[in-house]
Amino acid sequence: MKRATRADLLDVTEAPPGGSTSPHGVRFRPDHWLLVDGARIAGALPGDQPPGDDWQRVDHRGRLLMPGFVDTHVHCPQLDVIASYGANLLDWLNTFTFPAERRFADPHVAKAGAALFLDALLAHGTTTAVVFPTVHKVSAEALFEAAAARGMRLVTGKVLMDRHAPDGLRDDVAGAEADCRALIERWHGRGRSGYAVTPRFAATSTPAQLAMAGRLLADTPGAWMQTHVAENRAEVAWIAELFPEARSYLDVYARHGLLTDRAVLAHGIWLDDADRALLAATGAHIAFCPSSNLFLGSGLFGWRAARDAGVAVSMASDVGGGTSLSMLRTLADGYKVQAMAGNRLTAWALLHAATRGAAQALRLDGEIGCLEPGAMADVCLWDIAVGPVAQRRDALARELHERLFAWVTLGDERNLAETWVGGVRRYQRPTSPSA
Ligand SMILES: [Zn+2]
Numbered sequence: 197m198k199r200a201t202r203a204d205l206l207d208v209t210e211a212p213p214g215g216s217t218s219p220h221g222v223r224f225r226p227d228h229w230l231l232v233d234g235a236r237i238a239g240a241l242p243g244d245q246p247p248g249d250d251w252q253r254v255d256h257r258g259r260l261l262m263p264g265f266v267d268t269h270v271h272c273p274q275l276d277v278i279a280s281y282g283a284n285l286l287d288w289l290n291t292f293t294f295p296a297e298r299r300f301a302d303p304h305v306a307k308a309g310a311a312l313f314l315d316a317l318l319a320h321g322t323t324t325a326v327v328f329p330t331v332h333k334v335s336a337e338a339l340f341e342a343a344a345a346r347g348m349r350l351v352t353g354k355v356l357m358d359r360h361a362p363d364g365l366r367d368d369v370a371g372a373e374a375d376c377r378a379l380i381e382r383w384h385g386r387g388r389s390g391y392a393v394t395p396r397f398a399a400t401s402t403p404a405q406l407a408m409a410g411r412l413l414a415d416t417p418g419a420w421m422q423t424h425v426a427e428n429r430a431e432v433a434w435i436a437e438l439f440p441e442a443r444s445y446l447d448v449y450a451r452h453g454l455l456t457d458r459a460v461l462a463h464g465i466w467l468d469d470a471d472r473a474l475l476a477a478t479g480a481h482i483a484f485c486p487s488s489n490l491f492l493g494s495g496l497f498g499w500r501a502a503r504d505a506g507v508a509v510s511m512a513s514d515v516g517g518g519t520s521l522s523m524l525r526t527l528a529d530g531y532k533v534q535a536m537a538g539n540r541l542t543a544w545a546l547l548h549a550a551t552r553g554a555a556q557a558l559r560l561d562g563e564i565g566c567l568e569p570g571a572m573a574d575v576c577l578w579d580i581a582v583g584p585v586a587q588r589r590d591a592l593a594r595e596l597h598e599r600l601f602a603w604v605t606l607g608d609e610r611n612l613a614e615t616w617v618g619g620v621r622r623y624q625r626p627t628s629p630s631a
């Protein structure tokens with residue numbers, strides 16, 4: 197199938213310089229055809245030079261066509277506890293999250309939960325995600341199956357938790373290793389699936405389990421590692437008690453061989469210079485979760501310090517600690533969190549972190565997060581302005597950054613018209629919103 201879509205094409209070709217609203221590193225091609233041959237992007241043509249009759253042509257003039265967003269840290273089972281009142285991280289886990297996660301031991305619940313979750317990601321414009329299921333093997337299996345059915349690039353893996361978790365949510369070292377190895381055998385590198393070794397966080401794994409996780413990572417070329425680090429001060433103090441020999445929370449992971457150039461560490465709010473140097477040296481990166489950090493009152497992530505140390509930063513919703521699967525809302529919160537520290541992020545920097553920057557940090561550059569020929573056609577069509585306020589603002593915008601910054605700040609999933617994954621339409625807005 198050869199398909200050409202006429203729209204305003206936008207992608208980020210290189211990391212934009214900090215603070216500049218000039219579109220350096222940003223490729224904006226107004227009124228162009230994006231050519232998709234099968235699952236992959238084949239190229240682009242100016243609007244007045246349509247491809248030949250062997251191409252199916254679809255006209256979305258006036259809409260923005262972008263790579264699908266990449267959400268580098270989100271929890272499938274936590275849709276059930278999104279927007280839960282009144283708790284900091286450790287209370288929130290015990291009061292809301294763990295009971296919800298226990299239900300995913302049931303294969304029917306896991307299967308229905310995975311389908312709901314992935315369809316919701318697509319309906320928010322996210323085409324790739326790095327996902328926490330639960331401790332249950334069946335919950336990871338259900339996610340891999342549901343992603344394969346949708347042709348989605350998905351990185352996930354069974355959560356490792358052998359202590360400090362309630363009954364029904366603990367594994368043990370030998371059982372966890374057997375489950376992980378079976379999942380890796382079946383899913384890692386199959387189609388678009390990739391395995392992530394997934395210790396929940398240092399407190400919920402024994403040193404023996406963390407060591408096992410390090411062995412799994414070493415034995416599995418191309419595997420990712422996902423976990424949490426330095427999210428909340430009480431958590432950081434607890435980790436220091438549990439691992440007195442470690443220099444820092446992050447060092448616990450380093451000591452167990454878990455910091456690789458495919459490691460995704462959520463939060464990283466309470467890090468020091470030595471931690472940042474370690475991240476930069478290993479190529480591990482931070483998933484910045486601004487909505488979750490605000491909602492749980494965890495703290496304000498120091499993006500500028502990370503950038504200055506050479507640490508890559510991607511963007512993540514962290515639902516259910518976060519309050520929306522929308523990466524636009526996540527970016528808008530990211531802007532506000534950084535504004536508190538006097539660090540003004542441009543729309544370009546935000547969009548880079550949620551598309552190409554994330555792809556680079558995940559070692560998937562050229563495959564996702566861009567509109568380059570050869571990349572997978574994981575793309576979204578957006579209305580820049582929905583509703584009278586946004587439309588008025590858009591009509592008054594004088595240049596591209598102003599328009600797109602307003603889109604990032606005011607937009608959400610209601611702006612999304614269509615989502616395509618591997619050249620197949622997987623989401624279409626049911627009805628046009630009233631303008
Ligand atoms: Zn999380």
